[in-house]
Amino acid sequence: MRKELVIAKKEIKGILLSKSSLLFAGYAIFFSFIAALGIKKSPNAINTAVFCIPVVMGVFFAYTSTGKIFLREKRDRIIETLLCAPVSLRKIWFGKVLGAAVPSYVVSVLSAVLIVLISGFFLKFVIFPSQILLLHMLVTTPLFIFASVGLIGLLYLLAGMKEVGAAGIIIFMGIFGALFGSLSLTGEGYRISLSAELALFVASLVLTVLTGYLTRYLSRERIVTTIG
Amino acid sequence: MNVIEIKNLTKKFGDKVVLNGINFDVAEGEVFGYLGPNGAGKTTTMRIILGLLNPTSGEALVMGRNLAEDDEARGRIGVVLENDGLYEDQTAYDNLDYYAQLYDVSKRKERIEELLKFVGLYDLRYEKVGAFSKGMKRKLAIARALVHDPEILFLDEPSAGLDPEAQRMVRELIVNLSKESGKTIFLNSHNLDEVQRICDRTAILHRGKIVVCDTVENLREKFSKPVVLITAGDKRNTERAFEILSSLDFVYDCEKEGRTIKLTLREERQSLVKILTEKGIEIEEIRKERRSLEDIYLEIVGENGK
Numbered sequence: 001m002r003k004e005l006v007i008a009k010k011e012i013k014g015i016l017l018s019k020s021s022l023l024f025a026g027y028a029i030f031f032s033f034i035a036a037l038g039i040k041k042s043p044n045a046i047n048t049a050v051f052c053i054p055v056v057m058g059v060f061f062a063y064t065s066t067g068k069i070f071l072r073e074k075r076d077r078i079i080e081t082l083l084c085a086p087v088s089l090r091k092i093w094f095g096k097v098l099g100a101a102v103p104s105y106v107v108s109v110l111s112a113v114l115i116v117l118i119s120g121f122f123l124k125f126v127i128f129p130s131q132i133l134l135l136h137m138l139v140t141t142p143l144f145i146f147a148s149v150g151l152i153g154l155l156y157l158l159a160g161m162k163e164v165g166a167a168g169i170i171i172f173m174g175i176f177g178a179l180f181g182s183l184s185l186t187g188e189g190y191r192i193s194l195s196a197e198l199a200l201f202v203a204s205l206v207l208t209v210l211t212g213y214l215t216r217y218l219s220r221e222r223i224v225t226t227i228g
Numbered sequence: 229m230n231v232i233e234i235k236n237l238t239k240k241f242g243d244k245v246v247l248n249g250i251n252f253d254v255a256e257g258e259v260f261g262y263l264g265p266n267g268a269g270k271t272t273t274m275r276i277i278l279g280l281l282n283p284t285s286g287e288a289l290v291m292g293r294n295l296a297e298d299d300e301a302r303g304r305i306g307v308v309l310e311n312d313g314l315y316e317d318q319t320a321y322d323n324l325d326y327y328a329q330l331y332d333v334s335k336r337k338e339r340i341e342e343l344l345k346f347v348g349l350y351d352l353r354y355e356k357v358g359a360f361s362k363g364m365k366r367k368l369a370i371a372r373a374l375v376h377d378p379e380i381l382f383l384d385e386p387s388a389g390l391d392p393e394a395q396r397m398v399r400e401l402i403v404n405l406s407k408e409s410g411k412t413i414f415l416n417s418h419n420l421d422e423v424q425r426i427c428d429r430t431a432i433l434h435r436g437k438i439v440v441c442d443t444v445e446n447l448r449e450k451f452s453k454p455v456v457l458i459t460a461g462d463k464r465n466t467e468r469a470f471e472i473l474s475s476l477d478f479v480y481d482c483e484k485e486g487r488t489i490k491l492t493l494r495e496e497r498q499s500l501v502k503i504l505t506e507k508g509i510e511i512e513e514i515r516k517e518r519r520s521l522e523d524i525y526l527e528i529v530g531e532n533g534k
């Protein structure tokens with residue numbers, strides 16, 4: 001198996017067995033339920049709900065997972081042993097990013113499915129969001145989650161332990177800025193316009209490219225000397 | 229053949245010079261003890277060798293390669309660092325399996341089970357590592373370091389933080405490993421006694437320099453012999469005394485520094501003064517010195533502790 005997949009598999013297993021995945025399953029049910037109450041009154045609101053809730057759940061889960069996968073291993077200096085393995089730094093980073101991003105995307109899809117199911121239960125018939133939201137769930141959301149995890153994970157590797165906390169919050173706020181910024185482009189009557197979707201897609205793409213560029217600053221010395 | 233070569237290695241952190249031009253080699257199959265008090269720079273040296281830190285100048289080669297830039301070469305060494313590098317929320321088996329996959333080990337299951345038996349943790353293979361004692365964790369970390377059958381093993385203070393019984397077990401493990409597999413083992417230690425017991429050769433690091441580097445046997449021999457310091461009256465007397473003393477058969481080693489001659493004797497002799505005065509040499513001072521390797525190391529450690 002490719003080394004990045006070995007790393008990703010181990011991290012995914014760790015995440016799924018952790019308490020926070022149970023907690024997030026609970027959140028997903030709770031927020032889908034709240035959303036469904038709104039959708040019961042105006043069924044079109046399903047579009048806004050599926051636009052926002054899954055990606056927010058996904059990014060929140062990603063943020064928690066990234067802390068576990070990157071930060072804890074670095075703080076406990078366990079990462080030094082991993083850095084001695086015959087695996088390039090980029091692969092270590094990428095494997096860990098996948099490890100956090102995949103379960104986060106699962107949480108995200110789960111939230112979307114729950115919104116549709118629970119609101120269907122309230123309305124006594126199943127309604128689906130508009131087609132743009134299919135694009136949203138299949139392309140933009142995974143890319144957005146991947147980009148966020150990638151950037152935060154990279155920062156955890158490159159920065160000192162003190163800076164990381166503050167910077168993580170700033171990035172996190174930036175990510176939500178992008179999300180709600182694109183939401184403000186939403187059309188009338190809970191319709192998600194193509195421009196809103198595209199705005200979020202482009203933001204995710206830029207974030208991904210930026211993160212990819214920043215991986216050139218990865219170095220073993222940087223990781224090892226920013227632990228203390 | 230030398231499998232580790234340290235050449236003029238210097239490392240500074242800001243203005244602080246931790247390693248100041250150190251040199252030494254480690255030969256294939258050797259158990260090499262890198263000795264020095266806490267804070268001497270042992271871990272820093274090991275990190276540079278492993279490619280985790282970049283040297284300020286000089287180089288550290290392993291099998292002729294620079295591990296910082298060579299994934300393939302890194303795949304031929306095993307490490308147990310200060311921290312065991314184990315995942316506490318995973319089982320002993322899974323910890324080894326993760327690294328077995330990262331190092332492309334074939335027949336993983338057999339290899340892992342063989343190693344768990346070797347370190348005596350086979351019965352606990354499905355237990356989470358978090359529940360293990362420090363000694364068990366260290367043994368598991370050693371098993372992990374061996375999972376891909378590396379050519380060289382790097383151990384950073386393998387017995388530190390363990391109770392005496394666990395220390396004994398870990399040392400035994402290292403000795404057996406060296407005997408049975410002939411692997412090169414490079415270990416950091418602040419414990420002279422440990423190094424004398426399990427290592428073939430040692431280097432002592434002090435104030436950024438290597439102060440002693442020799443086989444443990446040579447050092448033991450050298451430092452177990454009586455030493456006499458003789459100061460002659462003037463330069464001419466010193467020269468003549470040096471000549472006479474060098475030729476005596478019970479003199480093991482003879483060094484000159486200024487007007488003082490340092491003699492290492494094969495055995496205790498009372499007749500030195502008589503021999504020299506009979507030849508008409510004026511002696512200003514003669515002093516016996518008995519310094520063991522322990523004394524010297526304790527001085528270094530004591531000084532460092534201040």
Ligand SMILES: Nc1ncnc2c1ncn2[C@@H]1O[C@H](COP(=O)(O)OP(=O)(O)O)[C@@H](O)[C@H]1O
Nearest residue numbers: 225241246264265266267268269270271272273
């Ligand atoms: N990243 C770093 N930044 C600054 N100083 C460091 C760093 N790493 C180690 N040092 C300093 O280098 C010296 C040697 O440390 P170390 O190699 O850990 O010693 P040892 O392993 O022999 O106990 C210590 O004084 C330590 O404070």
Ligand SMILES: [Mg+2]
Nearest residue numbers: 270271310385
């Ligand atoms: Mg150390």
